[in-house]
Amino acid sequence: MNPKALFNISYGLYIVTSKNGDNINGQTANALIQVTAEPPALAIGLNNKNLTNEYIKKSKVFVVSILSQDAPLNMIGQFGFKSGRDTDKFENINHKQGKTGAPIILDNTLAYLEAKVTHEMDVGTHTIFVGEIVESDVLKDGKPMTYAYYHQVKRGTTPKTAPTYQKEEIKPASSTRYKCFICGYIYDQEKGDPDGGIAPGTPFEDIPDTWTCPTCGASKDQFKKV
Numbered sequence: 546m547n548p549k550a551l552f553n554i555s556y557g558l559y560i561v562t563s564k565n566g567d568n569i570n571g572q573t574a575n576a577l578i579q580v581t582a583e584p585p586a587l588a589i590g591l592n593n594k595n596l597t598n599e600y601i602k603k604s605k606v607f608v609v610s611i612l613s614q615d616a617p618l619n620m621i622g623q624f625g626f627k628s629g630r631d632t633d634k635f636e637n638i639n640h641k642q643g644k645t646g647a648p649i650i651l652d653n654t655l656a657y658l659e660a661k662v663t664h665e666m667d668v669g670t671h672t673i674f675v676g677e678i679v680e681s682d683v684l685k686d687g688k689p690m691t692y693a694y695y696h697q698v699k700r701g702t703t704p705k706t707a708p709t710y711q712k713e714e715i716k717p718a719s720s721t722r723y724k725c726f727i728c729g730y731i732y733d734q735e736k737g738d739p740d741g742g743i744a745p746g747t748p749f750e751d752i753p754d755t756w757t758c759p760t761c762g763a764s765k766d767q768f769k770k771v
C-alpha cells in the first residue's frame with residue numbers, strides 16, 4: 546500500500562461546533578461531505594476522543610462553519626490543536642447561537658450549515674455523523690479554504706486526531722528548519738513567519754522568546770532543529 550495515494554483526495558477545512566447543555570465546543574475538521582440533496586444532509590467524521598464528538602452524541606446537533614482562505618493559522622490551531630477540556634476555544638472569536646443552539650463562528654466564515662443528527666456510525670477511532678441541514682446561510686463572498694491550500698500555502702499541519710493524519714516524513718536535515726514538537730509546524734528561515742512579525746531570512750535563534758508557534762501557540766522552546 547502506498548499511503549501517498551491518500552494525499553490525492555481533496556478536502557475543505559471547517560470548524561464543527563456543538564453544545565452540551567450550556568457548554569459549547571468546536572474543532573477544526575476536514576472530513577466532511579454532502580451526502581444527499583433531498584433532504585440536504587451532511588456526513589462528518591470526528592475522533593472519538595474529541596470533546597466535540599462527545600457533545601454531538603449528547604445534543605444530536607452540530608454546526609459547520611465554512612472557513613475562508615484567509616482564515617489565520619492561529620485560529621485554525623486554536624480549534625485544531627487545543628482541547629475544549631482545558632481551554633476556552635471561543636475566547637476572542639466572534640460567534641452567535643444558531644437555531645440548533647450550537648454556535649456559529651462569525652470570524653473568517655463564508656457560510657454555515659446547521660444540522661440535526663439522523664445517523665451515527667462508530668468506525669473505530671472515529672464516529673461518522675450524518676445530519677440533516679435545518680438552517681444555513683451565506684455570511685460573505687470569498688474563496689473557501691481547502692485542505693491543500695492550508696498545507697501548501699499556509700504551511701499548516703494536521704493533528705494526530707484527524708482522520709487524515711499520517712506520520713510526517715522528516716525532510717532532509719537543514720540547519721535553517723525547526724519543528725514544533727507539539728503540532729509539527731516547521732519554521733523555515735527562508736520564509737520566516739511574516740504573519741507573526743518574523744521577516745523572511747530571520748535565523749531561529751534571533752526570534753524573540755515571546756514568539757509562539759503560528760499553528761498551535763506553543764512557545765519557542767517546544768521547537769527542535771530538524
Ligand code: FE
Nearest residue numbers: 725728758761
Ligand atoms: Fe505548533
